[in-house]
Amino acid sequence: SPPEQYGTGRTDGRSDIYALGATLYTALTGFPPEDGLAVAIKQTQLTSIRSRNPKVGQDVAGAVEKALKVEAADRQQSGAEFRSQLLLTSDTANRQFATGDVTVAPPPAEATVAAGDVTMPTAPETKVSDSHEAAVSAVQKKPFPFGLAAGIALVIVLVISAVIFLPGLLGGQGVETPVAFQPSASEALPAGQEPTKPLAESQAASLPTRTPASMPTGELAPTATDAPRPTATAAATPMGGGGMIAFASTRSGDPQIFLYSLESGEVTQLTEINGGACQPEWSNDGQRLVFIAPCKQNQQSYPGSSLFIINADGTHMNPLPSSPIGDFDPSWSPKDNRIVFTSIRDFDRPQVWVLDVDSGESVNLSQNSQADYQPTWSSDGSKILFASNRVVGRAKLWVMDADGQNVVEFSHSDNRTNIEPSWSPDGNQIVYTQFDSRGRGVPVLMGNNWRDGGPEAGMVEFRISDEPSGMREADFSPDGLWIVFANNSDPSNLDIYIMRSNGADLSGLIVSDSNDFDPAWKP
Structure with missing residues (x-):
């Protein structure tokens, strides 16, 4: 499927170009092309047609591979352009078009039915009998056995189908440009203003995506045939795969936990705790949140804080077994009911602990003489990534098994400080906050491929966005295509921003006169 069909992508006529290109690719090679989304997020790349079937001409392969471009x-911007490229790849076709021996008939005229019925284009008594899915299934069961002549014949049949069906669907129609996400004006509440709607009314719903209109129905005259028309249907999923973002804000005084609906832009207060609350993190089923209290302001360490759990509808808030000395930085396992967190109960320094919510038992995973903090889980729950001052007292990222074994340094950023890691849902990318060697200056968001971790895997670090403002506390959307983060474009104020995981389409999401921080995207 074309990559724009997933999530909140916008489909248009060029999505149908991609679908036809995938069909032609399969016919020419005997194999379906690699998944468009996987190619878009660089998990794989498209295998060239000629590497699978060297008998295919370069011009034909180039035209089909162009139709399968990620962007x-x-x-090709229309069915007519794609059709022309395919036909003109043949020298014989070129000569015949030049001499006028071969012409392409215009689309069939419309046949008007009786009043009250619909008008549909007439078509010859020829139907395409095999769907794209059937073709893919057939070639997956049996390797492509045809000779070059049979392959060319099949391409000609598909081209004729394109001549008949695509002009009415694609030709002459305008191309809709994908629209970047823009937050609504109601995203931010003025400082001190209480939310006006109950939580139940502001729960996130699926953020609808544009779906191509369905074909009209009606009885046709006996001479008219309803020709099949390829469509690409966008998945009806919320933006980023989840419709709610939890965050901490000082808009009602001390920091409290709030929820932001990506569908409506409404902000709803979830907690009202003396001394404040912050650092919300979702359970793997999206039904509960873990957070810490008290919390007077956004900071790195929270002495005296404890862990709490609350339902996403604001009910049944309960404390977890904690130390009065200070527990913070919670992260809920994506696979079970364990929470990894930072505690300063042992050795008078931060250590990484894990809590079994069902049994209430906690275990120190660090057992280290240096400071370990800000732990986060890998997508499969087998690894824990955390910040640590184990080397020269400067914070770097380290990784260990979920039981605390096999501790290895992950980040190697010379003399810079790396903290606040976040692991992508597919496990392939890690985003973190980077400061200068003194842990000061303007924070930036850096990215790094996982590559199974460790020094032997190498370290290819890259900056997510070139925006000069301070970015920190990143969290991935459930589909891994977006990042939400705290941004202090105003040095005295933190707001919640959003951008694609490659740094594009940066936009303010929750902007107010208050400090808004610790964003967490609902799974």
């Missing part, structure tokens, strides 16, 4: 703007 719609890089594909």
Whole structure:
């Protein structure tokens, strides 16, 4: 499927170009092309047609591979353009078009039915009998056995189908440009203003995506045939795969936990705790949140704080077994009911602990003489990534098994400070906050591929965005395509921003006169 079909992507006629290109690719090679989304997020790349079938001409392969480009703007922009490229790849076709021996008939005229019925284009008594899915299934069961002549014949049949069906669907229609996400004006509440709607009314719903209109129905005259028309249907999922973001804000005084609906832009207060609350993190089923209290302001360490759990609808808030000395930085396992967190109960320094919510038992995973803090889980729950001052007292990122074994340094950023790691849902990318060697200056968000961790895997660090403002506390969307983070474009104020995981489409999401921080995207 075209990558824009997933999540909140916008589909248009160029999505159908991609679908036809995938069908032609399969016919020419005997294998379906690699998944468009996987190519878009660089998990894989498209295998060239000629590497699978060297008998295919370069021009034909180039036209089909262009139709399979990740970005719609890089594909053919209409069915007519794609048709012309395919036909003109043949020298014989070129000569015949030049001499006028071969012409392409215009689309069939419309046949008007009786009043009250609909008008549909007439078509010859020829139907395409095999769907794209059937073709893919067939070639997956049996390797492509055809000779070059049979392959060319099949391409000609598909081209004729394109001539018949695509002009009415694609030709001459305008191309809709994908619209970047823009937050609504109601995202931010003035400082001190209480939310006006109950929590139950502001729960997130699926953020609808544009779905191509369905074909009209009606009885046709006996001579008219309803020709099949390819469509690409966008998945009806919320933006980023989850419709709610939890965050901490000082808009009602001390920091409290709030929820932001990506569908409506409404902000709803979840807690009202003396001394404040912050650092919300979702359970793996999205039904509960763990957070810490008290919390007077956004800071790195929270002496005297404890862990609490609350339902996403604001009910049944309960404390977890904690130390009065200070527990903070909670992260809920994506696979079970364990919470990893930072505690200063042992050795008078931060250590990484894990709590079994069901049994109430906690275990120190660090057992280290240096400071370990800000732990986060890998997507499969087998690893824990955390910040540590184990080397030269400067914070770097380290990784260990979920039981505390096999501790290895992950980040190697010379003399810079790396903290606040976040692991992508697919486990392939890690985003973190980076400061200068003194842990000061303007924070930036850096990215790094996982590559199974460890020094032997190498370290290819890259900056997510070139924006000069301070970015920190990143969290991935459930589909891994977006990042939400705290941004202090105003040095005296923190707001919640959002951007794609490659740094594009940066936009303010929750902007107010208050400090808004610790964003967490609902799974």
